[in-house]
Amino acid sequence: MRGWAGRHALTVLAVATAAILAVMLYLPVGIVFSQAVFSEGTPTLSAFRAVLADPFYTGALAGVLADPLAIGAHVEGVLEWLRAGAPVPRMGLFGFTAYQAALSTVASVLLGLPAAYVLATYEFRGRRTIRSLTILPFVLPGIMVAVGFYAMFGRDGTLNAALDFAGLGPVDFIGYSPLAVVIVAHAFYNAPLVARVTLAAWESVDRRAVETARSLGAGPGRAFRDVVVPQLLPAVLTGALLTFVFTFMTFPIVLALGGLGLATVEVWIYDRISQLAVAEAATLAVLETVLTLGLTYAYLRYESAQAGMSRGDASPAREPLFPDLRTALSARRLAVLAYGAVAVVVFVGPMASMVVGGVTDGGGFTLRHYRFLAERQATGAAYQTLPWPAIRNSLLFGVATLAVALPMGVTISVLTVRSRWGTAIDALAMVPLAVSGVVFGIGLLEGLVFGTDIGGFRLQVTGAAAIVAAHAVAAYPFVVRNVSPLLADLDPALVESARALGASRARALLDVELPLVASGIVAGAAFAFAISIGEFSSTVILASGSDAYTMPVAVERYLGRRNGPAIAMGTVLLVVTAASFVVVDRVGGRFEA
Template sequence: MVAAGRKRVSARRWAERLVLPAAFALTVGVLAVVFYYPVLSVLREAVVRAGSLTLAPLLDVLADPFYTGVAHSLFTAPLSIPAGVLEWVRAGVPPVEFGLFGFTVYQALLSTLASVLIGLPGAYLLARFEFRGRRTLRSLTILPFVLPSIMVAVGFLAMFGQSGLLNDVLGALGIGQVNLLFTLEIIVLAHAFYNAPLVTRLVTTAWETVDARRVETARALGAGPFRAFRDIVLPQLLPALLTAALLTFVFTFLSFPIVLALGGLRLATVEVWLYARVQDLELAEAATLGTIETVLSLALTYLYLRYEARQTTASSAIAPSRRPLSLGWKTLRDPVRVGLAVYGIVVLVLFVGPLVSMLVESVTGPGGLTTAYYEFLLAQQTTTAVGTTRPLPAIVNSLTFGVGTLALAVPMGIVVSVMATRGGSGSRVAETLMSAPLAVSGVVVGLGLLQTLVFGTTIAGYRFTAGGALAIVLAHAVAAYPFVTRNVTPALAGIDSQLVDSARSLGASRFRALLDIELPLISTAVLAGGAFAFAISIGEFDTTVLLAEGVDSYTMPVALERYIGNRSLGPSLGPATAMGTVLLVVTAASFLVIERLDGRWEQ
């Protein structure tokens, strides 16, 4: 009996020792099947013809003026470039076309600049002033990671469209109309909506670590406020600012739903044109575009990771105290407070306006208040017409996929966090696993999943396929688990290693120490990461729009895009805004969970 008991204990301990390595291997396996293999299949499609390696497809795209504009000469006739430049200068430096890639870079640069200009005052406000609602305002900077981008696009359509809320207000004031639809300006503004809070969040964190003693020393030595800021504060903010700018550029370079809804093919970026090629079943050309885009985005992400790693240093600085902020008639004499008040108005128009406009549009018709658009959604639910987008299946699918994503993404994120913080040599692998899905376009991943899982892959004579619903859950999990890791890793790294060492010295396995000691201590961070994963699944559009099949797998964002594009519904955005409001309610619940848990974790 005793010997049998010892054998059971020994077997259990061996099993516990294998749990984490097996979980890590399973995570790598999921990533290999759902991410690496599909993406590599897209890359292979671009460089393999008739079983042989070739650069011809890539060169065909790069040499096409439609894609690279004037830069196509680099690939067709590089020796003619000096003469071409001289001729261009003699002609008076006329405007030149940079093609689809050039426009994508141009709009990303403009969006990055706008995001920085709008985000920096917010960082100054949060870092230097204390006021009622400051903590809530700072929590709102996570909204870009929660709000579905296709829903934000609907809000911008409802506010800045020809019959939008902004023109209604301007008309009431006797001012002429402004129509920003299908212009570069509205795309840049929508990108700023998403990325300015990211700039604010990163720069605020850096600003709060500026050593107040160095600033006070500079002022005591005769430096004015501007000189002290330029010489002491700005150098410490630049790393965070450059990091935020680089991230913003990557995000806007890969932007898809916002450009699709607000610009269409008229202002198409590489991502939108790639989607159009897939829709036209030009899969080879789409794969070539996806390959070039992926190489560029991976290079930019690599630069970001290298730069971020170089800037990670411990700090014992004394943060500057925040000044109380109150607005009244007396503060009108303070130019700083006046500027912040003006900035507050801009923030209300840009960040609150689109969401409010969507809500107003959903209950407003030509005759005033109405519930007709919500009644329309209910009517869609009972119709049997082919091609009808019914709201209830979209809602059920979104929630079901969100739960499935939680079941996969949370364990994957925890495993990668454990390897990153406790894995020694495996931490480098864990970092790579964590970062790669963030750097690849969702449309490229969706195209790869179509070619491999949905269309099927033959292995050893057997054909393996995964239906749209399963493929969507797997794709959502891969997209969401890095956000679980981003929440769990700092919390896990903050646990005193002596607690784990003590448990191990008493005979606990690595898995048992994680289960009994570490996870209870970081439960709030795990729950926050899970809420992020759920919210990302609910709002994911890029991959889902390619994988959704019929009523079995389309989600709320996909249904929302179909309502936008369905001209049979008339020019009104009412049905789309009604569906967007339903989506807003679900994502707002996710935000409230994240905000509460994030606050508890910080405390």
Template sequence: MSRRGRTLARVAPAGERALLPAVAATTGVVLLVVFYYPVGTVFVESVVVDGRLTLAPVREILTSEFYLVDILGFTAYQAFLSTLASLALGLPGAWVLARFEFPGRRLLRSVTILPFVLPSIMVAIGFVAMFGRNGTLNAVLRTAGLGGVELLFTLEAVIVAHAFYNAPLVTRVVTAAWESVDARAVETARGLGASPSRAFRDVVFPQLLPAVAVGATLTFVFTFASFPIVLALGGFQLATVEVWIFKLVSDLEYAEAAALATVETGISLALTYVYLRYEGRTSGQGTGANPLPRRSLLPESLDPGAVATRLAVFAYGLVVCVVFVGPVLSMVLSSVTGSEGLTLAHYRFLVERQATGAEFQVKPLPAIRNSILFGVATLAVALPMGVVVGVLSTGEGWGRKAVDTLAMAPLAVSGIVVGLGLLRGLVFGVDVFGTRVAITGAVAIVAAHAVAAYPFVTRNVAPLLSQLDPRLVESARSLGASRARALWDVELPLVSAGVVAGAAFAFAISVGEFDSTVILASGSGSYTMPVAVERYLGRRLGPATAMGSILLVVTAASFVVIDRFGGRWES
């Protein structure tokens, strides 16, 4: 080998050794620049006024009757009611999935990941099509000779929509816990003379309670920070914290918005900390090695108890159809119907708007193009970030736990706060060594989307990495492979299903992201399908449902990929 060849042979391994630390450092820089700095900007603006450090803006929020009662109080109140509704709809679903066997059970369980995939603005437009004055529900009631109902812009509509979004999450968490109950413990209780109800109360329910508490806590956190659903179904008259922050930003009241965002973030972080502590104490309960046997849901006898059980399941199925299936079908139906019956007029409107619309009007093709391009760009950024964080957070020790905590912080901070921070910081520009640096338009949106998406990549990849035999990596390292080469050649092929599922999550979350996008999008160069749905909804329902149906097709494709490869979300 020539001298040049020997030099290259020595350089290549050195480059490989530096590759993983370099990607990890880049991930840290990206998080620092596009997450921690923007969020820090919001915090600073809430305590610095005219160059002076003061707590007056935050104190005004916490002492104002309007903010304390009408905004924060109402936000907590609707989140509490939404949590109760989600539990009421989600717990029976967990009972059906955990205790019965029936055709389509696996598909039904897979559907419980939809809250992570379906764009919330699309859910809102589905509820408008279902429960609006001229919606599907009122059409059915009028056909039956009954009076119509007016549910839009009511608290009830917001609560039901939140239950649509969060009840599947409750079902998923509790089903996993129910399937981890050891059947031998129940058999022992029955053998000692306990009735079925007593065995459930004394053996099963105590093991389900932690999962119920986790599901309720997560639901409260999510509904406390809800934005698109409340904006579309409640408006400013039912404003929550997120909606009011958006109004303040729209009115250019940035200091007041920053103060309110700081208070909201503090509450969300506290709730998330409580959830993580509780989940950490309760994780690992139940072995699942000897799960309770499932009964067939199909009729086997005319026993009164079995008949009553199946009637209860049937009644629950009707409620599920109304609350979960109805809004999505209503949106699709509304997109192809009008006063004259079946029609493609709404889709023709989108085509005509694209061809003849003014520059300032929202056109469908740029929205579709931007959503897909932003999704692909988000995927390119979020996937390596999520994988690297998954590698760094796998294992024991306070250092890895610190990495996991710092990296997962975006899950506890709303998109509105991140968008506000990016707007006030990098979008407006910052001085770096005398040079004005600004991140605007598509770059800012992709940055916000990547911050929101990469934790889902980590949550898909990290559990699989932690289950790999460490001797596999040690063997590769002993044969001369760098840590990066061992990850690429050994670990990633073994966890490829989690990588693919995480990639699908990242793309779907970007396509459906509304909170930060609506703040950062400006002009036809950056608005997306969710933003277009919201803009059309403010004028005409038909075009909004047509655009929502197109958005449904894109997110449905992501769901198929996640359902195929995301088996770890079953646990």
């Protein structure tokens, strides 16, 4: 029996992964998507034609998409546009969504790369803790990020208080440029993602190749450009792609900070569903998914082409950040300090402002918000939202999600790297990143909570097991994206040698491959835990009863009463998850090569 398990372990894991995806992802999404191509049971593409030919959605391309074969008219239109001085064409909803996503991606990369550089290059007190906490912004519910940004950048916020102290007067940052604030908020979410993904690659750079380049006469800049950058580029593009996809499908941040005036496709899908225009919403969701999956597939082809580049198992030795006063004044270290000041404003400021909001009100310092939570826990009835069950459930769901998402992610990574159909499998596996969260939530509600008849069998899934499975579906792509590039760089001869010595495929994976990609697995585990802790939509939909709510759900329920307890609960979420990430990183670090 043990021998059979060793020979077929990967097959069993692959089947189990496919079953989870079929029930928790493809079925719910397929139910919603079917409403875009069926009208009263009849297949139709009328909804797609209506959306593509509408300038509100596709801008200047609407005429081309309405009649692609009218080439002469399209050419004449381009000539008229050039004769008019080539003014900025109307972007439409899809164009504006891509525009803000591109700006958000640039901002996230510019903020995330320096963080990865500092953490990979320098040694300083608290480096491990800061490394662990880089993922912390990723767990915050969108509404809490909006609260934090209002508390930081609003007219009465922390930043204006500092400007007023300096005699510079208040500035209405959000009112003056809501798009800029939305982009900074997106960077708050996604720059840590870029930093975390890039850091895992930076710590795996082959230091022997750098030393060889230096010994052959290359300067530090040339060695970095010719040796280090090619090894980092796939990870940087991974972070940029994920950021673009996330910000293309952005919803709570834009809705809270910009409203319908800055509507993205995702926000408009939500608006259409709220107006019961389900077919139009489903059509937009299909088009959005096609675009994001296309981008994902193009990147995966690039990543596949980069496979096999040499990587080492240790990064260059880190140097002290401030060894003495003379080096502390160097230009490079001054640049690190300048970046630290920017990071304090963008990352620490909103979270600190939120923490301050939990202990203040219009009359100054107060602990009554936390007193409310304590009294609710001590005297609350079963039907009330209690703080301790929310904390307990979040941690339990997070650990259970790790137990499911890590095997799923590693299994898919092995299939994508070692199979000839790897790129196609990888693209299909990235569907959770490309599907509208609003559509996924509606699909879960219609397909699993209400139940679906399949071959005379009533499929209905709710409760803790369904929540963990939904969290794992949302989390495993991050494991794949962290593990696959490192796995692709391993020499296949290592596995072949292990197999020749009698090891099963599963034993070769456990004893040879996984220890060499441990840094990617740890990074993926941190992301998976973070996503589970911060997940809201699937949790609130699948929870069957009042005993399965989590910290983000508790935050939302307290917001329905008054903001003080919600901000206090959000602060508890920050503290608990910060401590959890430090533990995950410290424990996981023991297994890194």
